[in-house]
Amino acid sequence: MARWSEIAGILAKEASYRARRRAGAERSRLIKLVGGGLVRSNLLGALLFTGMSLFFCIGAVFDQRFIVPMMGVLGLVELLVGAFATASTVHVILTEGLLEPLSTLPVTESDIRLALLSVGVYWGGLSMVFAVIPGALLIAARRGMWTVALWGTLEAVALLLLAFGVGYLLGSLSPKYTRSRISRALQTVAWLLFFGFGLLFQLLPHQAAGFEGEAGVPGWLLLVPPFSFPAAALGVREAIASSLAFAALSSVILRVGAGRLWRAASSGRFALPTSAPTGKWVITAGRLQPLKKDLRLLGMNPRMLASTVYYAVIGPAIVIAPMLADVMTGDSGISRFLPAIGLFFGGVGGAGVYYLYALDAEGARLLYHLPLTRGEVARQKALTLAATVSPIVLIVGVVGALSGGMLAGLAAVVTYGLTLLGSAMLNSAILAKRLPREPSAWTQETFSKGTLGLLMLAEFVVFGAAAAAAVVPAMLFGGVGSDLLSTALALIESIFTLYLGWKWTRGLRDPL
Amino acid sequence: MLSYLDVTKLYGEVKALDGVTVEFRSGVINALLGPNGSGKSTMMKMSVGLVRPDSGQVRVDGVDPSKDPVAARRIVGYSPEEIVLYESLTPAELFSFVGSIHGIPKETLKERVNTLIRLFRLEEYMGKLIGELSHGNRRKVSIALALLHDPRVVILDEPFSGLDPQAGKILKELLRKYANEGRTVLFSTHVLELAEAVADRITILHQGRVVGFGSPKDLKERLAAADLETAFLKATGLSEEVRELLETLWGS
Ligand SMILES: Nc1ncnc2c1ncn2[C@@H]1O[C@H](COP(=O)(O)OP(=O)(O)OP(=O)(O)O)[C@@H](O)[C@H]1O
Ligand SMILES: [Mg+2]
Numbered sequence: 001m002a003r004w005s006e007i008a009g010i011l012a013k014e015a016s017y018r019a020r021r022r023a024g025a026e027r028s029r030l031i032k033l034v035g036g037g038l039v040r041s042n043l044l045g046a047l048l049f050t051g052m053s054l055f056f057c058i059g060a061v062f063d064q065r066f067i068v069p070m071m072g073v074l075g076l077v078e079l080l081v082g083a084f085a086t087a088s089t090v091h092v093i094l095t096e097g098l099l100e101p102l103s104t105l106p107v108t109e110s111d112i113r114l115a116l117l118s119v120g121v122y123w124g125g126l127s128m129v130f131a132v133i134p135g136a137l138l139i140a141a142r143r144g145m146w147t148v149a150l151w152g153t154l155e156a157v158a159l160l161l162l163a164f165g166v167g168y169l170l171g172s173l174s175p176k177y178t179r180s181r182i183s184r185a186l187q188t189v190a191w192l193l194f195f196g197f198g199l200l201f202q203l204l205p206h207q208a209a210g211f212e213g214e215a216g217v218p219g220w221l222l223l224v225p226p227f228s229f230p231a232a233a234l235g236v237r238e239a240i241a242s243s244l245a246f247a248a249l250s251s252v253i254l255r256v257g258a259g260r261l262w263r264a265a266s267s268g269r270f271a272l273p274t275s276a277p278t279g280k281w282v283i284t285a286g287r288l289q290p291l292k293k294d295l296r297l298l299g300m301n302p303r304m305l306a307s308t309v310y311y312a313v314i315g316p317a318i319v320i321a322p323m324l325a326d327v328m329t330g331d332s333g334i335s336r337f338l339p340a341i342g343l344f345f346g347g348v349g350g351a352g353v354y355y356l357y358a359l360d361a362e363g364a365r366l367l368y369h370l371p372l373t374r375g376e377v378a379r380q381k382a383l384t385l386a387a388t389v390s391p392i393v394l395i396v397g398v399v400g401a402l403s404g405g406m407l408a409g410l411a412a413v414v415t416y417g418l419t420l421l422g423s424a425m426l427n428s429a430i431l432a433k434r435l436p437r438e439p440s441a442w443t444q445e446t447f448s449k450g451t452l453g454l455l456m457l458a459e460f461v462v463f464g465a466a467a468a469a470a471v472v473p474a475m476l477f478g479g480v481g482s483d484l485l486s487t488a489l490a491l492i493e494s495i496f497t498l499y500l501g502w503k504w505t506r507g508l509r510d511p512l
Numbered sequence: 513m514l515s516y517l518d519v520t521k522l523y524g525e526v527k528a529l530d531g532v533t534v535e536f537r538s539g540v541i542n543a544l545l546g547p548n549g550s551g552k553s554t555m556m557k558m559s560v561g562l563v564r565p566d567s568g569q570v571r572v573d574g575v576d577p578s579k580d581p582v583a584a585r586r587i588v589g590y591s592p593e594e595i596v597l598y599e600s601l602t603p604a605e606l607f608s609f610v611g612s613i614h615g616i617p618k619e620t621l622k623e624r625v626n627t628l629i630r631l632f633r634l635e636e637y638m639g640k641l642i643g644e645l646s647h648g649n650r651r652k653v654s655i656a657l658a659l660l661h662d663p664r665v666v667i668l669d670e671p672f673s674g675l676d677p678q679a680g681k682i683l684k685e686l687l688r689k690y691a692n693e694g695r696t697v698l699f700s701t702h703v704l705e706l707a708e709a710v711a712d713r714i715t716i717l718h719q720g721r722v723v724g725f726g727s728p729k730d731l732k733e734r735l736a737a738a739d740l741e742t743a744f745l746k747a748t749g750l751s752e753e754v755r756e757l758l759e760t761l762w763g764s
Pocket of ligand 1: 523526527528546547548549550551552553554555593
């Protein structure tokens with residue numbers, strides 16, 4: 001057996017052991033990511049991706065013009081999902097120090113690279129290629145264009161390599177602490193941009209829909225990877241060159257990324273040797289210390305800061321923006337709906353508290369020695385979320401005031417703030433209850449992969465319904481009186497959310 | 513007071529603790545000795561509810577840590593064998609955080625932190641990130657954190673490992689002071705000379721059982737041993753094994 005495959009085996013085994021141990025004797029269920037074999041950890045993803053891939057490509061079976069846009073979009077999906085998943089896996093590898101025992105051994109970088117690659121494939125990376133390949137095969141079979149199968153496969157593999165490479169690069173930055181504020185700020189912005197790529201998912205279907213009436217895609221797009229791969233299959237010369245260059249570049253990025261990750265893992269947690277200011281320090285006290293601690297950790301951890309801001313604010317904003325635009329362009333006047341929008345916005349944003357747990361990372365083990373109940377932890381985290389995004393509350397308020405009058409703006413700030421805090425407490429209580437019993441580091445893998453998804457889904461439904469209920473009077477009747485009634489409803493609902501959250505966290509008396 | 517009554521803990525097949533009954537009295541310094549894997553850390557973790565006994569009872573000042581770990585953690589100052597701290601915080605930030613979890617008023621906290629950091633010579637590291645500190649300095653921070661809330665019961669798992677002689681000396685004096693104040697003091701170590709010099713009562717653990725208990729003098733007399741090392745090896749039944757090993761390996 002080659003050395004890299006031994007390393008991969010050890011990594012996979014170690015991660016799975018730790019996950020099982022964290023779950024504790026009482027919860028014997030295996031935790032996500034690491035449980036099961038190659039087939040099991042890839043099966044669900046592969047099925048989902050295959051379904052999506054075939055669905056997207058049906059059009060292309062009948063109309064050749066769809067081949068390039070659809071296969072290109074599927075490629076982007078593979079890249080984004082792959083890079084994102086890899087980045088969070090890498091975060092776990094580094095937080096748990098899985099590579100550290102290897103750092104004193106005489107292993108080469110290429111061993112590590114291959115080991116990481118195979119572990120990535122093993123942990124669900126394989127499923128990524130199913131975003132592109134089944135669709136390509138379908139097109140190839142139905143239209144008898146075998147070049148599509150060939151170039152589709154090449155596209156899937158090249159994108160997988162790139163996704164791993166980008167994931168390594170991003171992930172290896174995250175647990176590194178640097179004292180430079182500028183560099184932390186830049187990293188935060190970079191992460192926000194990365195997450196912001198979610199916007200593409202919103203834009204691309206519109207774009208793709210636009211192709212329907214036109215003939216094919218704009219010429220320049222044929223040369224841009226991953227669109228160049230299907231274009232190459234159609235025989236566009238320049239696209240062939242561009243695709244091959246892209247595949248080569250992808251493997252270079254993978255090399256660089258794996259190298260960086262390896263150095264990050266073997267050189268400790270600090271990016272810079274410090275000429276630390278040893279001077280000032282103060283001891284402070286009081287109830288706000290846990291909040292201060294979390295804000296400080298957030299300040300040191302650009303990835304978590306970006307994640308929190310994204311999920312609490314930008315994510316919901318992306319969803320809301322088109323609605324807002326519709327409302328504003330209509331003659332209905334946005335102001336009447338602002339309080340309900342604030343309610344929805346705050347309610348959905350509460351899920352962002354998820355990231356504030358991963359923030360503690362290995363330091364979380366210290367918390368288990370302290371006299372803390374799970375409910376207290378839950379409340380502290382909710383408070384941190386509210387404090388982190390409170391600047392946004394003000395912005396929402398100003399926007400509200402400008403576009404819809406002072407009163408509605410003010411009401412929206414209040415409903416947003418109250419619901420955010422309440423929803424954060426509800427989410428936080430659910431999460432705190434599921435924290436491991438044994439002292440362990442907290443990472444994003446501490447909660448099963450689906451947890452955040454489920455929480456967000458539940459919030460969309462619950463707070464969507466709540467917001468809808470609040471706007472009913474304004475929609476039905478119109479007039480100042482009904483607007484006031486809507487506002488009052490939204491306010492009552494947000495106060496109720498806060499009350500529920502407070503009650504849930506209070507009721508959570510189990511010790512950590 | 514810290515007491516264990518017929519405490520058993522199983523990890524699968526492994527009996528980490530096997531019917532341990534022992535009482536660590538207040539007012540004296542207690543040392544817990546035992547070969548690797550004998551169950552010392554397991555015992556200590558039970559005092560703050562990190563590990564629950566499968567059977568038997570643990571009590572810290574009347575509190576059952578497996579039922580009410582939060583109350584136990586208010587009473588006990590526990591410093592684990594493995595150092596766990598937030599690396600991206602400074603010691604000052606960590607002291608502030610932990611102090612507030614214990615609800616210590618600001619002035620008291622300041623005073624205590626000042627005393628502890630002067631004792632352990634941590635002043636110049638207070639503004640650095642903990643991730644940048646040396647191992648020994650992290651150990652000092654970990655011990656200082658355990659003592660921050662002025663605990664009635666002090667439980668330190670291998671606190672001397674990694675400490676420089678000066679800090680070691682200070683810690684010994686500190687343990688003596690705590691014992692004289694009538695608190696319960698328990699530490700574990702592998703350094704027998706240290707245990708002999710510091711401890712009033714020694715408990716020897718072997719394969720999850722208490723195989724020796726008493727003052728260093730008692731133990732030596734009862735086992736007819738010239739020093740604590742010999743007593744330790746006799747109590748654990750390891751002296752034969754050691755002799756055989758040395759003989760087969762080097763024929764000495
Ligand atoms: N989480 C665990 N899972 C399984 N076995 C464990 C676990 N923790 C401890 N053990 C086992 O329990 C026994 C006692 O371990 P413990 O850590 O208490 O020993 P110790 O006396 O502190 O040893 P050392 O001197 O090496 O620190 C050992 O056999 C160990 O393997
Ligand atoms: Mg131990």
